[in-house]
Amino acid sequence: xxxxxKDENAVFxxxxxxxxxxxxxxxxxxxxxxxxxxxxxxxxxxxxxxxVLEGDRRDLLKTARLLIRKSGVKALCFNPSEWSxxxxxxxxxxxxxxxxxxxxxxxxxxxxxxQGELEILRQAALFGRDAFTRFGEFLKRDGLGMDERMAxxxxxxxxxxxxxxxxxxxxxxxxxxxxxxPHALPSSKQLEKGELVLLDAGVxxxxxxxxxxxxxxxxEHFNFEKRQVFRDAxxxxxYDTVLKAQEAAIKAVKVGVKACDVDKAAREVxxxxxxxxxxxxxxxxxxxxxxxxxPVIGARSQTIIEENMVFTIEPGIYLxxxxxxxxxxxxxxxxxGAEVLG
Amino acid sequence: xxxxxKDENAVFxxxxxxxxxxxxxxxxxxxxxxxxxxxxxxxxxxxxxxxVLEGDRRDLLKTARLLIRKSGVKALCFNPSEWSxxxxxxxxxxxxxxxxxxxxxxxxxxxxxxQGELEILRQAALFGRDAFTRFGEFLKRDGLGMDERMAxxxxxxxxxxxxxxxxxxxxxxxxxxxxxxPHALPSSKQLEKGELVLLDAGVxxxxxxxxxxxxxxxxEHFNFEKRQVFRDAxxxxxYDTVLKAQEAAIKAVKVGVKACDVDKAAREVxxxxxxxxxxxxxxxxxxxxxxxxxPVIGARSQTIIEENMVFTIEPGIYLxxxxxxxxxxxxxxxxxGAEVLG
Numbered sequence: 083x084x085x086x087x088k089d090e091n092a093v094f095x096x097x098x099x100x101x102x103x104x105x106x107x108x109x110x111x112x113x114x115x116x117x118x119x120x121x122x123x124x125x126x127x128x129x130x131x132x133x134v135l136e137g138d139r140r141d142l143l144k145t146a147r148l149l150i151r152k153s154g155v156k157a158l159c160f161n162p163s164e165w166s167x168x169x170x171x172x173x174x175x176x177x178x179x180x181x182x183x184x185x186x187x188x189x190x191x192x193x194x195x196x197q198g199e200l201e202i203l204r205q206a207a208l209f210g211r212d213a214f215t216r217f218g219e220f221l222k223r224d225g226l227g228m229d230e231r232m233a234x235x236x237x238x239x240x241x242x243x244x245x246x247x248x249x250x251x252x253x254x255x256x257x258x259x260x261x262x263x264p265h266a267l268p269s270s271k272q273l274e275k276g277e278l279v280l281l282d283a284g285v286x287x288x289x290x291x292x293x294x295x296x297x298x299x300x301x302e303h304f305n306f307e308k309r310q311v312f313r314d315a316x317x318x319x320x321y322d323t324v325l326k327a328q329e330a331a332i333k334a335v336k337v338g339v340k341a342c343d344v345d346k347a348a349r350e351v352x353x354x355x356x357x358x359x360x361x362x363x364x365x366x367x368x369x370x371x372x373x374x375x376x377p378v379i380g381a382r383s384q385t386i387i388e389e390n391m392v393f394t395i396e397p398g399i400y401l402x403x404x405x406x407x408x409x410x411x412x413x414x415x416x417x418x419g420a421e422v423l424g
Numbered sequence: 425x426x427x428x429x430k431d432e433n434a435v436f437x438x439x440x441x442x443x444x445x446x447x448x449x450x451x452x453x454x455x456x457x458x459x460x461x462x463x464x465x466x467x468x469x470x471x472x473x474x475x476v477l478e479g480d481r482r483d484l485l486k487t488a489r490l491l492i493r494k495s496g497v498k499a500l501c502f503n504p505s506e507w508s509x510x511x512x513x514x515x516x517x518x519x520x521x522x523x524x525x526x527x528x529x530x531x532x533x534x535x536x537x538x539q540g541e542l543e544i545l546r547q548a549a550l551f552g553r554d555a556f557t558r559f560g561e562f563l564k565r566d567g568l569g570m571d572e573r574m575a576x577x578x579x580x581x582x583x584x585x586x587x588x589x590x591x592x593x594x595x596x597x598x599x600x601x602x603x604x605x606p607h608a609l610p611s612s613k614q615l616e617k618g619e620l621v622l623l624d625a626g627v628x629x630x631x632x633x634x635x636x637x638x639x640x641x642x643x644e645h646f647n648f649e650k651r652q653v654f655r656d657a658x659x660x661x662x663y664d665t666v667l668k669a670q671e672a673a674i675k676a677v678k679v680g681v682k683a684c685d686v687d688k689a690a691r692e693v694x695x696x697x698x699x700x701x702x703x704x705x706x707x708x709x710x711x712x713x714x715x716x717x718x719p720v721i722g723a724r725s726q727t728i729i730e731e732n733m734v735f736t737i738e739p740g741i742y743l744x745x746x747x748x749x750x751x752x753x754x755x756x757x758x759x760x761g762a763e764v765l766g
Contacts, residue, residue, distance in 0.1 A: 163511070165508060232586055235584055
């Protein structure tokens with residue numbers, strides 16, 4: 083398959099290196115990594131299985147078009163969500179070949195992880211887990227009265243570990259009723275004793291992402307362990323339901339089942355407890371170079387689960403204006419079930 | 425003009441509010457802010473001069489298409505770099521109206537700032553300047569032996585000011601020969617006495633960006649002032665040349681001149697000193713809601729400078745494998761010349 087890529091992670095997957103200005107071309111048996119003068123030295127040392135070419139920083143497509151024309155290929159695949167209307171117009175102008183739209187073809191290639199990738203993802207998850215521990219200790223010591231904005235700032239700092247790790251995404255730190263919004267923005271709400279703390283965060287290790295969520299009760303024994311004791315009976319019931327749903331979904335992970343059946347396992351527990359209307363998102367998503375990859379673990383996903391897929395299991399219940407609970411782990415599909423990371 | 429927008433800042437400019445999932449439509453005398461359930465409450469309180477509508481979180485375009493059809497408009501402008509090939513295909517499918525490509529029409533509207541915007545930009549620049557001072561004091565105290573990665577991490581923290589400010593962009597902290605790369609990534613290189621430190625950083629205040637660069641000599645008197653004394657004669661000569669070029673460009677800013685003439689004023693000073701080949705980028709760029717806006721202050725820019733435009737003046741000289749110097753300020757064009765911010 084001949085194809086063209088712009089996305090940093092998609093390019094990295096092909097050749098083991100990437101940068102923020104690159105076009106990658108696969109034309110027959112040849113591959114080309116086109117970048118500008120800022121990156122060619124490093125690219126020449128790191129790119130595998132592709133020829134590094136230097137193009138004009140503002141017009142890498144000029145070099146790409148020349149190569150496409152010279153190669154004589156008749157068709158070229160591209161991901162239509164990766165290209166803006168004007169970039170695509172510049173790419174395809176007066177090239178009389180067939181540009182074939184292939185949504186997410188790079189993510190499809192990446193859906194089964196190699197042993198090398200699995201090792202990196204395991205390590206990323208360990209770094210992520212350690213950051214949860216460090217941030218938990220910080221909140222236990224200094225959290226009382228701290229507002230969400232400050233807690234978010236501190237979470238970013240602590241997860242970055244003095245600049246040694248990058249973040250998978252900007253952490254979500256939600257307190258009390260703000261945890262009822264699955265993607266709350268940090269506010270001036272302050273952390274009080276007896277309140278819920280929801281933390282959804284991850285780090286990158288060698289470009290691969292970790293992803294985890296914990297919901298915890300804030301008092302002098304605060305921690306991000308899965309076993310949590312709440313003062314309020316409804317909170318305890320909701321928490322236990324979400325935990326049970328997560329365990330059921332993890333147990334449902336098996337080679338050969340459909341992704342929608344994994345989703346169903348979580349959803350049934352929550353439905354049965356009477357909170358079905360408050361589980362308002364999918365059960366999980368693939369994780370790898372991108373924080374959201376394939377497979378989708380949702381009610382309509384017909385994807386067959388295969389060994390060495392990596393995805394999250396993250397059911398949640400969100401009671402508007404009251405509180406929310408989400409529990410998330412990243413798992414690897416094994417021949418016998420699921421390996422929970424971190 | 426009828427138009428459709430997706431870009432957060434472009435939408436904010438139209439109605440004073442924005443979020444990360446929005447489509448904005450201007451159809452004749454009516455305007456619509458389409459978002460999903462997560463944002464409709466806040467949008468209804470904050471959006472000015474537009475009707476807030478709730479759409480399906482994953483398919484806001486469905487609502488937009490309905491409105492376009494109902495309105496009976498014959499043509500709709502869009503920015504082709506704002507839309508991916510597939511989003512545009514979904515938007516335009518079976519709508520028999522003319523979709524008119526208008527590159528950067530929102531940035532063109534925003535090129536002259538209002539008095540209100542100027543006040544915010546002045547304040548953003550003051551916050552940015554204060555962060556330079558704080559980071560300078562930090563490096564003076566703790567910088568010796570610190571590597572770039574750590575310095576970058578600390579710069580992010582200090583510029584965010586305990587989570588009270590957002591960053592205009594991830595700061596560039598480059599030490600010694602790494603400053604010769606205009607957009608160096610943080611490395612394990614350590615800060616030594618007698619070395620150059622280049623810092624390019626800014627913060628956002630009420631969504632508007634600050635932008636500034638200083639290059640300084642590291643010793644026990646370290647600071648980010650413009651007056652810098654270097655041990656090495658070449659470094660001093662290069663620094664003084666860049667500063668002179670910057671001053672010349674600021675002096676060349678006048679209502680009615682062309683942007684390329686401002687660029688030329690800086691370039692001539694550097695050419696004359698014999699470093700023309702090492703000034704490898706434009707002299708400046710507009711600053712506002714986006715960190716890079718119009719006008720471009722470059723050798724080919726025919727834009728006529730007008731009162732209340734806001735842009736950077738940032739000449740630089742980069743000697744490969746040796747060192748680099750860049751000095752940048754953001755200015756407002758006034759009736760009599762330039763007001764340097766911060």
